[in-house]
Amino acid sequence: MSADTFVEHGGGMGPGMGGGADLDLSATTAATFVIEATEPAPGTIPALSAPPGFTPGDAVNPDAPKEFVLSTSRMSHRINGNQWEGRIVTDIETVKAGTVELGSSSTSHRWPAPCISTASRSRWCPAPGTTTAWPGNGPVSATV
Amino acid sequence: MKLRLWAEPATAEIVAGVSSDVYSFRADVVDGDPAAVGPGTSFLGPTLQLQTGQRVQIDFENRLDEACIVHWHGLNVPQDQDGQPTDAIEPGNTYHYDFTVLNRPGTYWYHTHPHGRTGEQVYRGLAGLIIVTDPTAADNGLPTGDHDLALVLQDRTIDPDGTLRYAGAMHDTMAGFVGDTLVTNGVADLQVAVRPEPYRIRLLNGANSRSQYLTWSTGESLHVVATDGHLSPRRSPPMGWSSPRPNAPTCGSTSPPSRRGNGSNS
Numbered sequence: 001m002s003a004d005t006f007v008e009h010g011g012g013m014g015p016g017m018g019g020g021a022d023l024d025l026s027a028t029t030a031a032t033f034v035i036e037a038t039e040p041a042p043g044t045i046p047a048l049s050a051p052p053g054f055t056p057g058d059a060v061n062p063d064a065p066k067e068f069v070l071s072t073s074r075m076s077h078r079i080n081g082n083q084w085e086g087r088i089v090t091d092i093e094t095v096k097a098g099t100v101e102l103g104s105s106s107t108s109h110r111w112p113a114p115c116i117s118t119a120s121r122s123r124w125c126p127a128p129g130t131t132t133a134w135p136g137n138g139p140v141s142a143t144v
Numbered sequence: 145m146k147l148r149l150w151a152e153p154a155t156a157e158i159v160a161g162v163s164s165d166v167y168s169f170r171a172d173v174v175d176g177d178p179a180a181v182g183p184g185t186s187f188l189g190p191t192l193q194l195q196t197g198q199r200v201q202i203d204f205e206n207r208l209d210e211a212c213i214v215h216w217h218g219l220n221v222p223q224d225q226d227g228q229p230t231d232a233i234e235p236g237n238t239y240h241y242d243f244t245v246l247n248r249p250g251t252y253w254y255h256t257h258p259h260g261r262t263g264e265q266v267y268r269g270l271a272g273l274i275i276v277t278d279p280t281a282a283d284n285g286l287p288t289g290d291h292d293l294a295l296v297l298q299d300r301t302i303d304p305d306g307t308l309r310y311a312g313a314m315h316d317t318m319a320g321f322v323g324d325t326l327v328t329n330g331v332a333d334l335q336v337a338v339r340p341e342p343y344r345i346r347l348l349n350g351a352n353s354r355s356q357y358l359t360w361s362t363g364e365s366l367h368v369v370a371t372d373g374h375l376s377p378r379r380s381p382p383m384g385w386s387s388p389r390p391n392a393p394t395c396g397s398t399s400p401p402s403r404r405g406n407g408s409n410s
Contacts, residue, residue: 003297003326003356028326030297030358031334040340043287098220098246 003030058100066092066103145176145200147192149214151256151270152207156187159325159332164306166269167208169254174203186330188296189272192254194245196278202241206233212265213239215257216274218373220246229259249278250373251294251346263321263352267300267310269330271350276373284375287344293336294346299323299354302332320353344369 056062069080077084079092095101154168169189171181182191194200206212211234215227224231225243233239256262256270273294286292300323301309311321328334345366349356358366369375 001358002361003358027359029333029361030326030356031295031328031336033336033338036337036339038339042340043342 001031002027059102060099061101068105070105070107145180146174147202148172148174149202150205150207151212158186158327159302162306164308168269169272187269188330191273194274194276196245196276198245200243204239206235206237209235211258213257214254216254218252227257229257232258247276247373249276249281251275253348264310287342292344295328296348296350297356298327298351300325300327322354
């Protein structure tokens with residue numbers, strides 16, 4: 001398995017204030033799979049159903065989905081224009097454990113937004129080099 | 145289930161034949177299924193096998209010489225069980241966790257989380273996988289057992305004497321650290337013996353800043369079947385995308401397009 005590494009500065013666990021993305025698409029080896037010399041048994045990749053226990057019908061706010069407009073200003077990440085502060089949990093950031101809420105997030109900024117953990121996307125992240133749906137490259141919508 | 149978990153200085157052979165000083169999580173089962181704590185690899189902590197609906201009690205002991213705490217990344221737990229930086233404990237102290245696993249089956253992870261030290265402590269080894277299962281869930285048809293593999297993707301910069309270097313330059317501090325050596329499951333040049341059959345591969349990008357676009361060197365497809373702790377409702381485009389922190393289990397077949405002997409997909 002090879003890895004075309006995409007070095008995206010900022011947004012990591014270490015110190016850093018984010019920044020533009022440096023692309024390093026040199027292929028390196030992440031792991032080597034040594035295949036046993038036996039008759040192949042290809043099998044099939046299962047067709048999966050909807051995620052268990054998680055459907056829009058379970059949402060407690062079907063008529064008032066939350067909206068998260070992500071942006072970056074003055075070296076800080078913002079939600080709906082308010083600076084995201086990890087030590088202060090606002091109402092919009094709170095979901096009661098064991099419940100499902102509907103919401104959507106969007107960003108048009110080139111910086112990745114680290115304050116949203118996406119549980120289900122409305123579409124898939126594309127490969128590097130494409131221009132949409134990756135938080136660092138353009139608008140994206142997601143269900144959180 | 146009751147576990148004992150601790151963080152301590154250790155050594156690991158990340159590069160073959162070279163010993164590196166690292167930090168590491170270690171654990172044992174006090175009460176419950178002994179299989180709940182799997183073996184760790186290299187500097188990585190043991191894989192914790194948890195079940196949806198299970199009550200988990202963990203005594204975490206800090207055996208380092210600096211503050212530390214454990215964050216259960218992706219698990220839905222109460223605030224005081226989440227291992228936030230404000231919960232960090234000093235050396236010699238113990239933090240008592242007691243929570244119920246509410247999450248769906250999937251791949252999660254745990255890592256240290258003190259303020260201003262998370263990146264470097266994870267870099268030095270304080271991380272491990274959590275695999276949540278649900279014995280009552282319907283069989284989803286995915287490969288299981290020894291056909292269910294987990295790969296933790298990270299990067300390191302390692303001096304010839306084994307010393308781990310981290311964020312030594314201003315650029316690293318400002319922009320995020322990127323190591324020059326890919327390390328998978330705690331070792332460089334990981335080799336995995338497989339049969340030419342479908343496998344489920346759980347991928348965790350535990351790197352500080354490096355994202356990876358994963359492919360087979362043979363050009364075959366990787367199919368994403370789940371992400372961030374839940375199965376996907378449909379097959380993805382054939383790709384494997386892994387950015388730091390989200391967990392994206394994939395199902396890839398190692399079956400080559402034509403019959404091969406001891407070949408390798410790398």
